Amino acid sequence: MRIMAIIFLFLQVGAAYAVEYGYTVRSTELKDAPFSDAKTLATLPEKTKVEIISRQGAWLQVKEQQQGWVRLLSLRTGEGRATGGDSGLKSLLNLGRSGNTGVTVATGVRGLSEADLKNARPNPQELEKLRQLTIHPAEAQKFAANAKLRAQQINYLPEPSQTEKTGSSNPASFGGER
Amino acid sequence: MRRLIILLLALSMPFQARAFQLDIGKIKSLVTNASQLREVDEKQEVEIGSGVASNLLGAAPLMPDAHVQKYVNQVGRWVAQQSERPNLDWHFGVLESNDVNAFATPGGYVFITKGLLLNMKSEAELAGVLAHEIGHVLKKHHLKAIQKNAQVGLLADALSIATQSSKNTEALNKIAGVGTELYARGLDKEDEFEADRIGVVLAARAGYDPYGLPLVLQTLANINPQDSALALMFKTHPAPTARLEALDKTMPVNLDKYATQPQLATRFVKTLELNQEKLK
DSSP states (O other): OHHHHHHHHHHHHHHHHHSEEEEESSOEEEESSSSTTSOEEEEEOTTOEEEEEEEETTEEEEESSSEEEEEGGGEEESSSOTTOOOOSHHHHHHHHTTTOOSOHHHHTOOOOSHHHHHTOOOOHHHHHHHHHTOOOHHHHHHHHHHTTOOOOOOOOOOOOOHHHHHHHHOHHHHHHHO | OHHHHHHHHHHHHHHHHHHHHHHHHHHHHHHHIIIIIOOOOHHHHHHHHHHHHHHHHHHSOBOSOHHHHHHHHHHHHHHHTTSSOTTSOOEEEEESOSSOOEEEETTTEEEEEHHHHTTOOSHHHHHHHHHHHHHHHHTTHHHHHHHHHSOHHHHHHHHOTTSOOHHHHHHHHHHHHHHHHHHHHOOOHHHHHHHHHHHHHHHHHTTSOTTHHHHHHHHHHHSOTTOGGGHHHHHHSOOHHHHHHHHHHHHHHHHGGGTTSOOOHHHHHHHHHTTHHHHO
């Protein structure tokens, strides 16, 4: 029975990865190339479900009635429900938790729940282990060079103006969107 | 004569009242200075941070895999070198927990859970999450919140390093306790949005695709919010969709030209695959 459940889970995950869907979070221009000044093919209304084909930089190639490009951040992956679809990750994570409901204090299992953090006691041995892992900056530089990562000079982003922010900082919207 | 005295008294009253108000104001500001605005130097910041880190490790130990731990330290250190505090002793650790979360403590300690690591697809995503946490350290978000929440005398005792007494150690432990509780409550939401804005820039400065962090947020938005593994993360952070919305306001104009920088999915998957057995 358990094996069947596991097989079923893997099928689910497989299906989730085979075709990826997304939906527009606002009215979005479908472009014929991954550039802002490319020709606009159509305007997709908010909550249009599209199939995601590929990514290039900040753009995703998508297919709805026709194929084109939309900005990565104007889409959310998943099925279009604000609560989020089940990607199978949840089940996989729960499988690893072997029936643990998250109320970890009662069972004596250590973890990172709210109560666990409030009752946490120092662990100097682990802290020492952590310190031993520390990397020298020169080693980090070598690690970056191995993958041809090139450091760039970029300014920090400005804080969005107050009027722009209201939509995302309204506490009421957090509960609603989860 | 009596009239004159009354007149003098009447005249002096407003002055007395004002003097009294001034005193109240002065006392108030002294208290505020002691509890909130007291300057904490870097050594003290690191000391508080290591106390909190020790507590976090008490809740969940390090994942016992030197290879993965080293890899996360390499990515994290390279990203931290692009910040304005490259000389801090930066420490990165993967916590042995299926919870999906990440933490930073003052002075350069950064943690990510195994559960979050397993939900990532590339090194750019890892870099983005570590960079968000580095942002908290740079802006001293937790340190400021600890200063705000600790009792007046407690912080002073903990920081009086001139007297290395047991009272000092005890106070420091208490401060670490105040600090650790903070992770159960979470920071101000604006601090999280600020760390997101810093995170995408640091990742881009380190040569990664800056969309790593937004892609992790996309993944988180797709996990059932009722999942207990995300309970604390969702309680202490704005919803992933709200964070994506906020990034959408500043990222495209400023960072799109770096979006073709490497994601390094192969190096990430290879490193984790080698250790798949230990990770599961």
